[in-house]
Amino acid sequence: MTETYDFAAVETKWQRAWEDGRAFAAVEDPSKPKYYLLEMYPYPSGRIHMGHVRNYSIGDVIARQKIMAGYSVLHPIGWDALGMPAENAAIKHGTHPRTWTLDNVAHMRTQLKRMGISYDWDREVNTCLPEYYKWNQWIFLRMLEKGLAFRKESWVNWCSQCRTVLANEQVVGGGCWRCDTPVTQKKMEQWFLKITAYADELLAGHAQLSKWPEHVLQMQKNWIGRSTGAHVRFRLDGTDKSIEVFTTRLDTIYGATFLVVSAEHPVVPDLIAGPREKELGAWVDRTVAEMRKRRDIGETEKDGVDTGKKAFNPFTGEKVPVWIANYVLMDYGTGAIMGVPAHDGRDFEFARAYGIPIRTVIAPAGRAGERFDAEPAEVFEDLGVLVNSGPFSGLPADKAMEEMGRYAEERGLGRRSTIFRIRDWGISRQRYWGTPIPVVTCDRCGIVGVPDADLPVELPLDVKLTGEEGSPLERHEGFVHTTCPKCHGPARRETDTMDTFVDSSWYFFRYCSPREGSLPFRPEAAAAWLPVDLYIGGVEHAILHLIYSRFFTKVLRDFGLTPVSEPFPHYLAQGMVTKDGSAMSKSKGNIVDPDDILNKYGADTLRLFILFASPPDKEFAWSEDGLEGCYRFLLRVWTIVHENLDLFAGPAGGVDVPAAGGDAPARLVKKTHQTIRKVTEDIGVRFHLNTAVSSIMELYNMARKERDALYETPAGRSALRLALETIVRLLSPFAPHLAEELWERTGHRGLLMRSAWPVYDAGLAREEMATVVVQVNGKVRDRFEAVPDLPEADLEAAALALTKVQAALGGKPPRKVISVRNKLVNIVS
Numbered sequence: 013m014t015e016t017y018d019f020a021a022v023e024t025k026w027q028r029a030w031e032d033g034r035a036f037a038a039v040e041d042p043s044k045p046k047y048y049l050l051e052m053y054p055y056p057s058g059r060i061h062m063g064h065v066r067n068y069s070i071g072d073v074i075a076r077q078k079i080m081a082g083y084s085v086l087h088p089i090g091w092d093a094l095g096m097p098a099e100n101a102a103i104k105h106g107t108h109p110r111t112w113t114l115d116n117v118a119h120m121r122t123q124l125k126r127m128g129i130s131y132d133w134d135r136e137v138n139t140c141l142p143e144y145y146k147w148n149q150w151i152f153l154r155m156l157e158k159g160l161a162f163r164k165e166s167w168v169n170w171c172s173q174c175r176t177v178l179a180n181e182q183v184v185g186g187g188c189w190r191c192d193t194p195v196t197q198k199k200m201e202q203w204f205l206k207i208t209a210y211a212d213e214l215l216a217g218h219a220q221l222s223k224w225p226e227h228v229l230q231m232q233k234n235w236i237g238r239s240t241g242a243h244v245r246f247r248l249d250g251t252d253k254s255i256e257v258f259t260t261r262l263d264t265i266y267g268a269t270f271l272v273v274s275a276e277h278p279v280v281p282d283l284i285a286g287p288r289e290k291e292l293g294a295w296v297d298r299t300v301a302e303m304r305k306r307r308d309i310g311e312t313e314k315d316g317v318d319t320g321k322k323a324f325n326p327f328t329g330e331k332v333p334v335w336i337a338n339y340v341l342m343d344y345g346t347g348a349i350m351g352v353p354a355h356d357g358r359d360f361e362f363a364r365a366y367g368i369p370i371r372t373v374i375a376p377a378g379r380a381g382e383r384f385d386a387e388p389a390e391v392f393e394d395l396g397v398l399v400n401s402g403p404f405s406g407l408p409a410d411k412a413m414e415e416m417g418r419y420a421e422e423r424g425l426g427r428r429s430t431i432f433r434i435r436d437w438g439i440s441r442q443r444y445w446g447t448p449i450p451v452v453t454c455d456r457c458g459i460v461g462v463p464d465a466d467l468p469v470e471l472p473l474d475v476k477l478t479g480e481e482g483s484p485l486e487r488h489e490g491f492v493h494t495t496c497p498k499c500h501g502p503a504r505r506e507t508d509t510m511d512t513f514v515d516s517s518w519y520f521f522r523y524c525s526p527r528e529g530s531l532p533f534r535p536e537a538a539a540a541w542l543p544v545d546l547y548i549g550g551v552e553h554a555i556l557h558l559i560y561s562r563f564f565t566k567v568l569r570d571f572g573l574t575p576v577s578e579p580f581p582h583y584l585a586q587g588m589v590t591k592d593g594s595a596m597s598k599s600k601g602n603i604v605d606p607d608d609i610l611n612k613y614g615a616d617t618l619r620l621f622i623l624f625a626s627p628p629d630k631e632f633a634w635s636e637d638g639l640e641g642c643y644r645f646l647l648r649v650w651t652i653v654h655e656n657l658d659l660f661a662g663p664a665g666g667v668d669v670p671a672a673g674g675d676a677p678a679r680l681v682k683k684t685h686q687t688i689r690k691v692t693e694d695i696g697v698r699f700h701l702n703t704a705v706s707s708i709m710e711l712y713n714m715a716r717k718e719r720d721a722l723y724e725t726p727a728g729r730s731a732l733r734l735a736l737e738t739i740v741r742l743l744s745p746f747a748p749h750l751a752e753e754l755w756e757r758t759g760h761r762g763l764l765m766r767s768a769w770p771v772y773d774a775g776l777a778r779e780e781m782a783t784v785v786v787q788v789n790g791k792v793r794d795r796f797e798a799v800p801d802l803p804e805a806d807l808e809a810a811a812l813a814l815t816k817v818q819a820a821l822g823g824k825p826p827r828k829v830i831s832v833r834n835k836l837v838n839i840v841s
């Protein structure tokens with residue numbers, strides 16, 4: 013190897029050395045602190061894109077720094093390899109989904125290895141292999157036994173193009189998230205996982221997720237949608253039937269002047285019975301059809317009919333009209349609401365449109381003594397004080413809710429309750445490339461789970477993928493026909509496959525013991541590594557993946573497999589990669605292929621650039637100039653080390669540090685220690701990887717500028733050697749190949765990444781103190797020493813605490829304080 017920076021040769025050499033030395037093998041070692049670093053595993057679409065490069069480069073810096081800092085690190089990777097694209101590609105190109113997927117995995121594995129990411133490749137998992145999805149089936153069967161997996165008929169979102177069911181979150185503006193085809197509704201028997209059983213705990217668990225972005229927690233909170241209130245029953249006049257409503261504002265029930273039920277409500281036939289049955293029936297049919305076509309109620313014009321039927325308000329005994337409307341959904345609450353137009357915006361609008369009476373029952377606090385007989389001109393939704401509410405008048409709203417709830421319970425009118433927006437998770441997919449749901453249907457025994465000994469239920473490889481409607485497995489006779497495990501009579505296999513989000517809900521457990529053969533994972537191994545110390549991935553997974561994983565973890569805990577309740581106490585959502593002002597995408601035609609960059613500049617430059625250009629959680633704008641700049645920086649480091657190789661001729665280590673002082677060597681040594689401190693904290697505490705890089709650059713600049721002068725003295729040469737060696741060591745997590753090569757060329761034996769992370773001397777790293785002058789009304793009263801760049805608020809607090817300043821103020825609070833960082837606090841009394 014010559015002295016030119018031949019990145020291709022350097023990178024290949026060290027990738028081989030790491031692989032041969034199994035440098036990244038995760039070892040359970042109780043004598044060391046553990047660190048489990050996880051990046052969201054990729055879908056093997058065929059090629060790594062820049063979003064992957066960013067995600068994995070961020071993770072790699074942290075993993076490598078932790079290894080050097082003495083942690084036992086688990087940094088695994090795998091493939092989220094089941095799902096629709098493989099099947100669609102198969103239909104289009106005639107390849108088998110398995111071939112397509114495994115080819116893509118092979119190519120992407122090569123790309124990741126070329127990036128020099130510190131993965132423990134011995135722990136690679138691939139969800140499309142039976143050895144993995146067998147455990148999806150095992151977990152499903154345990155859930156089936158516990159009643160957490162169940163089957164029911166339900167309305168589902170259907171994409172006719174993808175020919176499959178979509179989750180509500182996968183319907184965007186009424187269309188399919190993948191192909192934009194308008195989504196229709198279909199009634200189907202589906203398998204569900206009972207995530208609602210964990211709704212309260214999923215919400216309560218947020219208390220342990222203080223290291224998550226606030227907006228992600230808020231999205232989950234909205235999705236879970238917990239409401240507390242009460243269920244109360246309105247008896248239908250002339251029948252013994254009741255309509256139950258859920259309300260979060262029981263305190264307003266004296267103002268309930270109508271009821272509204274969903275067009276899909278089971279009481280509808282009773283409501284429309286009578287002389288207007290035909291007319292009302294037609295309206296209901298039309299509305300139901302319309303609602304099923306388009307579930308985004310927000311966009312629908314409110315429409316309703318008065319059925320002419322009445323129901324009794326259980327608190328007032330008053331008869332109120334019962335309406336059917338299109339804006340009440342059957343699958344939220346009870347499918348019926350009480351209309352309180354004075355205190356609910358939507359009800360107000362509806363009552364105005366249809367001439368329904370509006371009665372004030374809540375007054376703003378302080379106005380409860382006034383009369384509220386006239387219809388109000390606008391809606392009042394705040395909590396106030398009850399008026400026109402019989403014995404409850406005069407109570408504050410929150411107190412009234414409690415008392416009225418108790419009253420309803422005592423008289424059997426209803427009960428206080430909590431409801432959730434979150435629905436059970438429908439996992440049935442009518443596609444081939446997924447995990448077969450391990451049950452059979454037997455005429456005699458009904459639905460029977462496949463015994464554990466018969467797992468995995470393997471996907472047959474000889475299927476015809478034609479793109480016709482229905483599951484391809486349904487047409488595979490050999491797969492469908494089987495025998496019942498209970499009675500050994502003929503039975504049919506379930507042909508639905510699982511939503512691929514099942515695979516990703518527990519893969520992070522599998523990494524702990526990836527070849528475990530008797531359980532999804534070895535509990536002791538999971539106990540050694542879990543929870544994940546840092547999880548990095550795109551914010552598009554804020555709801556589905558991150559909430560399903562939290563749900564699965566709680567279920568696995570309840571199976572006794574893990575003590576952990578929250579798998580990811582720290583989640584870092586990496587920002588988007590953009591170019592020319594928009595996200596890189598095929599449709600925008602602004603994609604930069606990582607392979608091209610790897611060929612032209614090498615992995616170290618690409619990694620350094622992507623980390624240097626912006627903080628991990630912020631958007632990152634691609635720029636060829638920035639990339640070029642990072643390449644030049646690495647070249648400069650390469651050059652300066654080679655130009656000064658003679659400094660390293662002496663024995664390794666034992667650099668004598670010049671004493672503190674103002675001369676060039678002392679300043680460089682100080683800067684070196686400050687840089688170690690900054691980079692260590694930027695990586696390990698603040699995750700400001702970009703500023704870590706810039707401080708390494710600053711250290712380089714100082715060393716380069718003063719090199720000639722430093723060469724004059726032994727202390728100077730010693731300081732220069734320390735600075736250069738430190739630059740190489742600190743660069744190691746960012747540009748690991750170049751750093752290893754320079755480490756070797758400066759006479760070190762053994763892998764740099766196996767050497768210890770540099771440690772700073774706190775005394776040497778300490779900044780010079782700033783002398784801050786304190787003035788009161790323009791007159792200097794005192795001075796104090798402050799650490800550099802102390803924030804204004806702290807400066808002011810320190811100044812105001814000074815005895816001389818207090819004396820000058822004479823015990824009065826200051827009128828105004830103006831401060832200048834590192835210099836001055838000016839107080840006006």
Ligand SMILES: [Zn+2]
Nearest residue numbers: 171174188191
């Ligand atoms: Zn679609």
Ligand SMILES: [Zn+2]
Nearest residue numbers: 454457496499
């Ligand atoms: Zn049977």
